[in-house]
Amino acid sequence: SQQGEEDPQALSIQEGENATMNCSYKTSINNLQWYRQNSGRGLVHLILIRSNEREKHSGRLRVTLDTSKKSSSLLITASRAADTASYFCATDYSGANSKLTFGKGITLSVRP
């Protein structure tokens, strides 16, 4: 079954640095999404990239998708202390009305 797995599992950086988080999955997908979760809170959608896209930008976020390697990366540029959170990738494989399969998440700590 498909499964998103992120690495590293934890990342600690200084404010202003860039943070790169990776996600791998096992089966063919339709879309890959990244979510953020602040401690004990809900999931906030960050960005969606479709299987026919290779790169997407949204503000300080850049997502890449390599379907040949079944992997994605999320880059947060010029990180801020407020970016401290857990980040999850989630995949779906059959378009609309499709469940999301989440990875275990990456804990990002941005030191002020």
Added chain:
Amino acid sequence: EPEVTQTPSHQVTQMGQEVILRCVPISNHLYFYWYRQILGQKVEFLVSFYNNEISEKSEIFDDQFSVERPDGSNFTLKIRSTKLEDSAMYFCASHRRDGGGNTQYFGPGTRLTVL
């Protein structure tokens, strides 16, 4: 900006009791989901719901679980006889059909504690 809401934010119950978790999806959305996240673990899919019926359910979603859309706005998850292992954050999500993509918008979650 429209958002998914969930009530209550925290529910404490005794083992064996029934609980109902409530969600109000975004108003023009057509697809609804429940997920759960046991503390420290990944978010897991429970069930999807469309056109007043279950579209897909996971192995977790056994006979103790049920979902309902009793009116035009609410979407509920019922656990008939709670177990200790049902303690988790439960997230509702909704999605509108559009030209592509599957952006699911999540509510803030209900933390269920079974004692």
